[in-house]
Amino acid sequence: MSQHDDEATGSAVEAHTPREVSIGTAVANSDAVENPGLPPHRERVTDLDPRKDRQMSRRVVALFLFSILASIFAIVAYFVWPIDVSVEGFGTIRNNNMAIGIGLAFALLAIGTGVVLWGKNLMSGEEFVEQRHGTRGTDEVRAKVVKIFDDANKESGFGRRKLIRNTLFGAIAAWPLPAIFLFRDLAPAAEPHELLRHTMWDAGIRLVRDPDGTPIRAADVTIGSAFHVIPENLEEADHVLDAKAKAVVLLMRLNPAELNEREDRKDWSYDGIVAYSKICTHVGCPVALYEQHTHHLLCPCHQSQFDVANHAAVIFGPAARPLPQLPIEVDAEGYLVAKSDFTEPVGPSFWERER
Amino acid sequence: MIGLLSTGGAYAAFGATATADETTAVSQSTLDEGEKLFAANCATCHGAALEGTEAGPSLHGVGAASVDFQVGTGRMPMAFDGAQAERKPVQFTDEQVKALAAYVASISPGPAIPDEEYLQGDTDAANGAELFRINCAMCHNVAGAGGALTEGKFAPPLGGVAPEHIYEAMVTGPQNMPVFNDMNLSPADKADIISYLTYVDDNSSPGGFELGSLGPVAEGLFIWIFGLGAVIAITVWLTAKAN
Numbered sequence: 031m032s033q034h035d036d037e038a039t040g041s042a043v044e045a046h047t048p049r050e051v052s053i054g055t056a057v058a059n060s061d062a063v064e065n066p067g068l069p070p071h072r073e074r075v076t077d078l079d080p081r082k083d084r085q086m087s088r089r090v091v092a093l094f095l096f097s098i099l100a101s102i103f104a105i106v107a108y109f110v111w112p113i114d115v116s117v118e119g120f121g122t123i124r125n126n127n128m129a130i131g132i133g134l135a136f137a138l139l140a141i142g143t144g145v146v147l148w149g150k151n152l153m154s155g156e157e158f159v160e161q162r163h164g165t166r167g168t169d170e171v172r173a174k175v176v177k178i179f180d181d182a183n184k185e186s187g188f189g190r191r192k193l194i195r196n197t198l199f200g201a202i203a204a205w206p207l208p209a210i211f212l213f214r215d216l217a218p219a220a221e222p223h224e225l226l227r228h229t230m231w232d233a234g235i236r237l238v239r240d241p242d243g244t245p246i247r248a249a250d251v252t253i254g255s256a257f258h259v260i261p262e263n264l265e266e267a268d269h270v271l272d273a274k275a276k277a278v279v280l281l282m283r284l285n286p287a288e289l290n291e292r293e294d295r296k297d298w299s300y301d302g303i304v305a306y307s308k309i310c311t312h313v314g315c316p317v318a319l320y321e322q323h324t325h326h327l328l329c330p331c332h333q334s335q336f337d338v339a340n341h342a343a344v345i346f347g348p349a350a351r352p353l354p355q356l357p358i359e360v361d362a363e364g365y366l367v368a369k370s371d372f373t374e375p376v377g378p379s380f381w382e383r384e385r
Numbered sequence: 386m387i388g389l390l391s392t393g394g395a396y397a398a399f400g401a402t403a404t405a406d407e408t409t410a411v412s413q414s415t416l417d418e419g420e421k422l423f424a425a426n427c428a429t430c431h432g433a434a435l436e437g438t439e440a441g442p443s444l445h446g447v448g449a450a451s452v453d454f455q456v457g458t459g460r461m462p463m464a465f466d467g468a469q470a471e472r473k474p475v476q477f478t479d480e481q482v483k484a485l486a487a488y489v490a491s492i493s494p495g496p497a498i499p500d501e502e503y504l505q506g507d508t509d510a511a512n513g514a515e516l517f518r519i520n521c522a523m524c525h526n527v528a529g530a531g532g533a534l535t536e537g538k539f540a541p542p543l544g545g546v547a548p549e550h551i552y553e554a555m556v557t558g559p560q561n562m563p564v565f566n567d568m569n570l571s572p573a574d575k576a577d578i579i580s581y582l583t584y585v586d587d588n589s590s591p592g593g594f595e596l597g598s599l600g601p602v603a604e605g606l607f608i609w610i611f612g613l614g615a616v617i618a619i620t621v622w623l624t625a626k627a628n
Contacts, residue, residue, distance in 0.1 A: 250566070
């Protein structure tokens with residue numbers, strides 16, 4: 031075992047300060063585990079066998095040469111696989127990026143691997159312990175620092191002119207206050223739970239196709255159809271995507287004989303056409319995997335299943351509530367319109383939901 | 386309300402006459418061959434007069450499009466009663482499929498086999514992609530790689546599916562797929578969707594290896610096993626002592 035305790039390499043600068051234990055750690059060592067010290071030194075094959083040593087040095091050189099070649103390859107690749115905007119698709123971009131990336135990645139990987147091999151196999155393998163020096167300054171240094179502070183206090187009058195000092199503290203404390211009022215505007219203007227309660231739907235708002243906004247006749251919706259629907263006034267919203275995220279609806283037509291409707295919702299559908307919010311009541315994924323014969327709606331995120339024939343009751347999965355139903359009717363021109371907004375908040379639950 | 390009913394009725398009548406005109410153009414010999422094939426291969430489950438039995442649904446109103454899709458992709462005749470009929474080697478020649486389709490349509494009209502002009506795959510793929518994301522991607526995956534449904538059912542992958550079968554599936558809503566009639570997605574919209582799927586088929590993924598286009602699960606599994614595996618291997622090698 032070779033320990034260079036006191037004349038540790040690299041510690042020459044601190045040679046003039048005597049080694050001492052820092053005050054903070056000058057407590058009795060209560061560690062139950064005794065320091066086992068370093069394991070016995072073991073010679074490496076490169077230390078013992080000059081042939082292995084040469085072999086390893088050749089390997090490291092080969093890695094560095096390979097790195098140079100890979101870098102050159104990256105340069106060449108830039109010209110060999112140019113990005114050709116006249117070619118349709120992303121093929122040339124992909125080939126260009128892949129070739130350059132392979133060159134750069136292997137160049138860097140070879141440098142790293144070579145350096146590690148050099149360090150582990152060829153550089154000195156002697157273990158040693160390097161002590162840390164104490165952190166406490168000498169008495170002269172400490173006295174000097176105290177004097178600097180005293181002088182500064184005297185010369186600036188920081189301790190004497192108390193009014194100036196305290197008003198400065200006050201000014202600094204007051205400066206960030208405007209930020210509170212500025213950043214308050216980042217929050218929604220209205221109470222968030224009020225926003226969650228309402229969507230763009232209202233009495234007389236037409237159901238239109240997503241994305242082209244054309245209205246839908248009841249006769250267009252044949253049995254087994256599924257229409258992806260937005261409100262006709264969606265573009266009037268301040269934040270169209272936010273409004274869309276709450277208002278999207280799936281419109282389906284079932285055989286009226288298979289539709290089991292609650293007494294109080296009998297007039298919410300039209301001849302087997304029902305409209306349900308597309309936002310899952312679990313965590314708000316779009317639920318639109320509709321099976322026309324089983325009438326199941328599946329949420330792809332967490333496999334909640336809703337039975338459309340049975341007012342979208344949850345039949346499987348983590349969702350806690352049925353999907354909210356949009357009451358619909360047909361206007362004088364035969365187009366489907368909403369009878370009102372959703373009668374409950376769409377999407378996942380929130381604290382104030384029952385309020 | 387009366388106006389609505391009359392509009393709906395007019396639509397239905399118009400649709401019916403249009404398909405009826407088309408079916409009359411089919412020669413009597415084709416219909417005879419279709420009838421024979423139907424009696425031999427389909428009537429056991431669907432009934433001799435398309436009326437359906439306990440083993441299979443009625444085929445009234447399904448039209449030539451539905452027959453061409455179901456038989457032309459090998460889904461019918463069904464091998465066994467599973468969660469859903471799956472694609473398998475087609476049992477009939479193309480003429481036989483068309484004859485069957487013509488026969489079923491002649492008994493009870495329905496959606497016709499689509500015109501060639503909508504199947505070229507050279508229309509607006511960008512519009513098709515948007516429509517696909519809104520109407521199809523939730524089940525079939527945004528790259529058409531397919532996906533799972535409830536109780537063993539699944540939306541099949543769309544790669545390599547013939548354009549007429551994609552079109553027919555949209556019109557007829559086979560099995561549990563919803564119907565996307567021409568009032569919902571116009572024939573031009575359907576052509577755009579086919580163009581998008583053709584584009585996806587013909588162009589390699591810009592990101593390189595797609596891992597089946599299955600999205601975050603496949604990609605996550607790959608990076609956790611191979612990416613993290615490589616990181617662990619390098620860490621072990623870095624900290625190991627030299628021999």
